[in-house]
Amino acid sequence: MKKFPYYPGCTLKQAATHFGESAIASAKAADIELVEIPRWNCCGAVSSLTSDDLMHHVAPIRNLVRVQEMNQEGLVDNEYDLIVFCSMCFNVLKRSNERVREDPEMLKTINQFMDTEQDYEAKVNVVHFLETLKEIGWNKIERQVKKPLKGLKISAYYGCTLLRPRGIGIDDPEAPTIMDDFIRAMGAEPVSNPYKSLCCGSYHTVGDNKELVADRTYKIVNAARENGAEMIITSCPLCAYNLDNRQKETKEKYPEFKQMPVIYFTQIMALATGMEDRAGFNGNYIDSRPLLREHGFLEG
Amino acid sequence: MTEEEKNMITVHIMGKAHEVPAGLTIMKAMEYAGYQFIRGSGCRAGFCGACATVYRLAGEYKLRTALACQTAAEDGMFLTQLPFVPANRQEYHVAEIEPGPGTLAEYFPEITRCVSCNTCTKSCPQDLDVMDYIQMSIRGDFEAVSKLSFDCIQCGLCVARCPAEISHYHVAQLARRLYGKYQSPVPQHLMTRLEEIEAGKFDEAISELKSLNATELEERYTAREIEKIERGEVMDE
Numbered sequence: 001m002k003k004f005p006y007y008p009g010c011t012l013k014q015a016a017t018h019f020g021e022s023a024i025a026s027a028k029a030a031d032i033e034l035v036e037i038p039r040w041n042c043c044g045a046v047s048s049l050t051s052d053d054l055m056h057h058v059a060p061i062r063n064l065v066r067v068q069e070m071n072q073e074g075l076v077d078n079e080y081d082l083i084v085f086c087s088m089c090f091n092v093l094k095r096s097n098e099r100v101r102e103d104p105e106m107l108k109t110i111n112q113f114m115d116t117e118q119d120y121e122a123k124v125n126v127v128h129f130l131e132t133l134k135e136i137g138w139n140k141i142e143r144q145v146k147k148p149l150k151g152l153k154i155s156a157y158y159g160c161t162l163l164r165p166r167g168i169g170i171d172d173p174e175a176p177t178i179m180d181d182f183i184r185a186m187g188a189e190p191v192s193n194p195y196k197s198l199c200c201g202s203y204h205t206v207g208d209n210k211e212l213v214a215d216r217t218y219k220i221v222n223a224a225r226e227n228g229a230e231m232i233i234t235s236c237p238l239c240a241y242n243l244d245n246r247q248k249e250t251k252e253k254y255p256e257f258k259q260m261p262v263i264y265f266t267q268i269m270a271l272a273t274g275m276e277d278r279a280g281f282n283g284n285y286i287d288s289r290p291l292l293r294e295h296g297f298l299e300g
Numbered sequence: 301m302t303e304e305e306k307n308m309i310t311v312h313i314m315g316k317a318h319e320v321p322a323g324l325t326i327m328k329a330m331e332y333a334g335y336q337f338i339r340g341s342g343c344r345a346g347f348c349g350a351c352a353t354v355y356r357l358a359g360e361y362k363l364r365t366a367l368a369c370q371t372a373a374e375d376g377m378f379l380t381q382l383p384f385v386p387a388n389r390q391e392y393h394v395a396e397i398e399p400g401p402g403t404l405a406e407y408f409p410e411i412t413r414c415v416s417c418n419t420c421t422k423s424c425p426q427d428l429d430v431m432d433y434i435q436m437s438i439r440g441d442f443e444a445v446s447k448l449s450f451d452c453i454q455c456g457l458c459v460a461r462c463p464a465e466i467s468h469y470h471v472a473q474l475a476r477r478l479y480g481k482y483q484s485p486v487p488q489h490l491m492t493r494l495e496e497i498e499a500g501k502f503d504e505a506i507s508e509l510k511s512l513n514a515t516e517l518e519e520r521y522t523a524r525e526i527e528k529i530e531r532g533e534v535m536d537e
Contacts, residue, residue, distance in 0.1 A: 010439040014401035041416040041435040055463075059416035116418055 003076045004132075005067045006034035009089035010042060011237040018280025019237060022266035023085045023129065029144045029273035030136055034083060035075050037066045045088060047095040054110055060096035061110050064124045065117045080124045083132055085266065087236035091161035094126035094168050128162065128170050130178050130235065130265070138185045146274035148187025152295055154268070155193040155229035156180055157220065159239040163197055173197070179233065182265060186272040191229040195220045200242040213242045214249040221247070221260050230291055232262040240264060245285040261288035271297060309375035320373060326353055326366070329373035330381065339383035346370040349453030352382045352425075352460070365423040365457045385456025387467040392474065399478040401440030408471045411437050413464035420458035420468055426451050430458045430468055437471050442483055445475035 004027075012020035027034045040063050048056035063082075070076050084090040100107035101122050111119040133141050156179030163169035163176055171178045176197065180190035198220060201213030220243060224232050234240050244262040251257050263284050270279035276298060281289050292298040308319045311329055318333035327341060342350030346367055353368040358376025368381060390407045397403060405411055411434055420430035433448035449472035458468040496502070512520065 013441070014439045039429075039432055039435075041431070042412075042414065042438055044415070045412075055415050055417065059414075062416050062418075114418070116422060 001028070001031050001033040002079070003033045003035050004079055005070050005076050005082045006036050007040055007043070007063060007082055007084045007089060007093065008036060009084070009086040011086055016237050016240070016264070016283065018283025019085065019240075019264045019266060021278050021280050022264060022270040025275040025278035026266040026269040026273070027083070027129070029269060029275065030133060030141060031144075032083070032132070035070065037063060037070065037082075038075070040066060043089040043092040044096075045092065047092045054106060054113070057096040057099065057106075058110060058114060060093045061100060061107075061120050062114060062117065063093060064097060064122075064126075065114070065120050067124045068118065068121060081127050081132070082124050083127055083129055085129050085235060087128070087159060087162040087234075088238060090126060090128045091168060097122070097124060097126050098168065128235070130162075130182060131170050133182065133185075134178060138181050142185045142187075145185065145187055145272045147272055147276075147297060149268065149272050149295070149297060150187050152188040152292075152297070153191045153228050153230045154183045154188050155191045155224035155227065155232045156183060156196055157193070157200075157224075157232050157234045157239060157243065157262070158197045159234060159236040160197065160199055160202075162235060179265065183233070183268075186268055188268070188272075191224065191227045193220070193224045193227055193229065193232075195223045200236075200239045201246075202238060202242070205238070205242050205246060210246065210249055211253065213246045214253050217243050217246050217250045218254055218257060221250070221262075222257075225258065225260060230260070231288060232260060233265040233268055234262065235265050247286055259286050261286045261291060263288050309373065311373050311376075312378045314380050315378075322373075322375070324373050325369055326355065326371050326373050326377075326379055327351055327368040327381075330368070330379060335381075337381070340381045341369070344369045347453060349455035352385065352455040352457045353379070354382065354457075354460075355379050365425065365461065367425045367455060370425065382456070382460065385459050387456055387459040387470055388465075389467070389470050390474070394477045394481055397478060399440075399442060399482050403478065404437040404440060404442075404445075404471055404475055407474060408437075408467060410464060410466050411471055414438065414466060415464060417463060419461045419463065420466070423457045423461040425455060425457065426453060428452060433472055433475075434466060434468060437475055442475045442479040445472055446479040446484075449476065 008020055012023060024034055041059055043063065044056055044059045067080065067082050071078060071080065084093060100110065107120065107122060158176050158179060163171060163173040166173055183190040198216065200220065201216040205213045221232065232243060234243065240262060247259045251259060261284060267279045267281065270276060289298055293300060307322050309322045310317050311320055313330055313333055313335065320329040320332045324332060327344065340351055342348035346369060351368040353366055355364050355366065356362065356378040357364065357374065392407060414434050416431060418431045420434065424430050428451060429448055433445045436444040436448065452469050452472055454469045456469065462468065
């Protein structure tokens with residue numbers, strides 16, 4: 001099994017351990033051993049766009065210095081592809097990485113500020129796990145599937161940070177297909193959704209504007225259902241929280257609303273590759289197990 | 301120049317130059333110059349954390365931090381003493397808290413403002429990985445915070461230097477309290493001893509001690525048995 005440096009981020013370690021656990025299982029299925037970055041710090045959660053605000057790029061770059069150290073210490077063997085699962089962490093880390101690559105002056109300033117660290121050499125590639133799977137090849141991934149999810153209709157939800165801005169995102173921001181390819185590789189049936197990258201309401205979920213998020217959830221889940229989907233998958237913890245947990249508020253506001261499981265793509269992969277015990281199906285707000293049992297993918 | 305004059309150094313205390321003997325700690329140098337500490341001084345042995353100090357060396361731009369009782373005064377130093385760090389403290393009842401991943405951020409939301417600049421770690425006179433434990437507190441890992449912050453003496457220098465205005469040591473103290481109460485393994489020897497105390501095993505001995513006057517207590521103290529521990533021997537409970 002090849003060892004890759006792995007950045008979990010706060011959510012995979014605590015609030016969404018079902019994402020973290022199923023991520024590690026999915027990687028194993030793809031013949032990858034994830035080696036967690038020692039002493040990683042928060043990515044910063046939001047990437048600063050102010051041109052002279054270098055301070056908020058220190059956190060991402062410090063993580064990338066750790067990847068250099070991992071290679072020097074032999075924790076990974078000359079592997080500079082840093083695998084990330086959380087869409088937001090991926091976006092923030094990659095944006096800082098690309099900025100210092102394009103701007104050596106900025107990299108120099110940040111390196112000088114981080115005087116307790118070795119200089120960052122800008123050799124690390126920040127990659128999302130979906131990209132890793134694509135690079136391995138969907139055919140090869142398909143061969144790892146022990147339990148094809150035949151007949152299961154899944155709608156991919158991309159959200160913003162996996163696709164935008166162009167150049168950072170992992171697919172065409174207007175017409176993405178990478179998650180549909182993933183769904184097919186799992187043996188399931190991708191269902192199109194016109195709102196697959198409509199903003200979920202993002203951080204409005206923590207303020208006084210939960211209703212806005214409930215409305216978005218209503219729109220996105222209903223569109224998925226109208227197109228025949230039984231479930232939605234995503235890779236963003238904030239989208240997952242909004243589309244899954246906020247279905248409670250959605251149902252309160254719209255009593256006729258029919259709830260739908262919204263789970264992480266890695267949970268599907270853990271199930272399809274025969275590691276359902278590591279899929280963490282008890283971690284979602286809307287339980288997906290009745291649906292999966294109905295299809296015969298889970299026993300009981 | 302006499303021998304005595306040769307061994308003198310110049311330090312600048314709050315901007316004023318003073319001649320003090322070489323080899324003193326910052327604290328003693330300031331006392332030699334005539335300052336008396338009614339705050340900002342405690343055990344004088346590097347344990348209590350009361351004597352947080354900031355200083356600059358001659359010719360340097362860096363503002364350095366240390367414990368005044370543990371750091372030697374050097375020629376050309378610029379000195380001052382911090383009497384107190386007004387860090388943000390929260391009131392809570394540990395028994396009423398249900399610890400979860402977001403508990404520390406609930407009481408100290410400013411931890412999520414951490415930009416990983418590492419200034420806290422650089423300022424720590426105990427050489428703790430302060431930034432690392434703040435990162436662990438963001439993700440609610442009480443065990444990691446407790447272990448990384450265990451040697452904290454709460455001097456407050458990290459708080460004084462943090463650009464995100466985090467109260468590091470109060471966050472760590474809450475984490476250790478919650479870890480100790482809810483998560484760390486129960487020490488069996490302590491539970492046994494508690495049961496013995498409750499069963500009255502030591503009642504008689506305690507009442508006897510209480511009945512003694514000061515002189516008798518002093519005699520007992522001087523004559524007490526001190527357990528000798530051989531090198532390499534493990535102390536038995």
